[in-house]
Amino acid sequence: MDTNWSVRLDTETRTLGARTAARLRELIRDGVLAPGTRLPAEPELARRLGVSRPTLRAAVTELIGDLLLVRRRGVGTFVSAAPRPAHGLERLTGTGRGITLVGRRPGTTGLRVRHVVADPALAAHLHVDPGSPVVHLTRTRTADGVPVAHCAEWIPAGLLPEPTALDAFGAEDSLHDRLAALGLPLRQAVARLVPVVPDADLRDRLDLASDAPLLLLEQRHFAVAPGDRVALFSRHWYDTDRIDLELVRRG
């Protein structure tokens, strides 16, 4: 472990605890804090990160919950020797937030927002009548500027306060945050996992050199209780050569 690191937090709009946790994640991801090493004592670590000890403690607790750190009673807190969930699919987050969680910078290219009507297949996914108006987003997500996933998303226009509510959706916006602000907080999703061979369009959008398979996540998102309203149906094609998809399974 390089003992000379010292960091400053950037000025994002997250809480200091969350930013501190994100910074620790980065240090672990980059191997500055190597697997199996003990964290510096709390006052020392708080000083290096430029935060208070309660803030540090909140961040450490979060990372213990994420399996990145392990506390050994009477010995100290260690960087987990376990593999680190890179995306934590068991938790429902937007793709952009997922990219941030693994310490990379999310971006969006090729955003389009369209108004379509549901064909029978889409109507079945969204639990709306065929012919119902639907807002359709397509965009490609990048991590540190590299395309990692292509996303197609469909929202029943009837659930929005106005059908045009997403027309001004921007490349920097979070769809999860935007839907929550529109009264559709996403609580739960059921994802189906399917390995697929990319077609020419996906190869082009993701700038793929080969037809190595992608992982498709086909998801129904629920706004309130499951079995209630499908607020969002999405298909995300991930290039797992460029971003790890992991999940923590609990017995």
Place this chain on the structure above:
Amino acid sequence: MDTNWSVRLDTETRTLGARTAARLRELIRDGVLAPGTRLPAEPELARRLGVSRPTLRAAVTELIGDLLLVRRRGVGTFVSAAPRPAHGLERLTGTGRGITLVGRRPGTTGLRVRHVVADPALAAHLHVDPGSPVVHLTRTRTADGVPVAHCAEWIPAGLLPEPTALDAFGAEDSLHDRLAALGLPLRQAVARLVPVVPDADLRDRLDLASDAPLLLLEQRHFAVAPGDRVALFSRHWYDTDRIDLELVRRG
């Protein structure tokens, strides 16, 4: 909905509540209880299933937790219109149990138990020294007689009470149950999801007609706390044309 169904529970060794839940799952999976339909009144349903009302209630509560049923206050209990998690990857279960949970009959072919030594890559996955003794299982899992996954599993021999403890492992056995009985209950796993093109060996073992991609789950299982001992490293190649892999994501 066909209103003429009536069932009898088989005589498995699970609790009556669990068997009742499994039977309800089957009725839902087979469409006898179609999405969106209301369940019959409790006395009527208990009679048809041949169980007591408390047993039925326990089963219904379990299926509500699994998103298969939705209770609407003052109206009744409905079969969820939501897609049904077929395998529930967010929950750590053995593959055989996962196959049972989707209402299919698990089986095993081609089981082999071998004693090997860890090469550097395997040693890194298992957190043991290269050259350490490892018990290696390979087997193909079937659902209703159809191959759905090929599994390769590695257990550090040093964690077993005796290195030969798994030599008598049988095709009908559950590795999760067997490891628990040997003092290694699996609590948690971190799974990495990778779409892969099957090689000739996998095509043969899974009886595949094409080289359509499979979904590889590469998993480290932890016996006690995460970051502690890796009790099992496994690779499972799933044919998602033959078994749905789904997971419930919660915000």
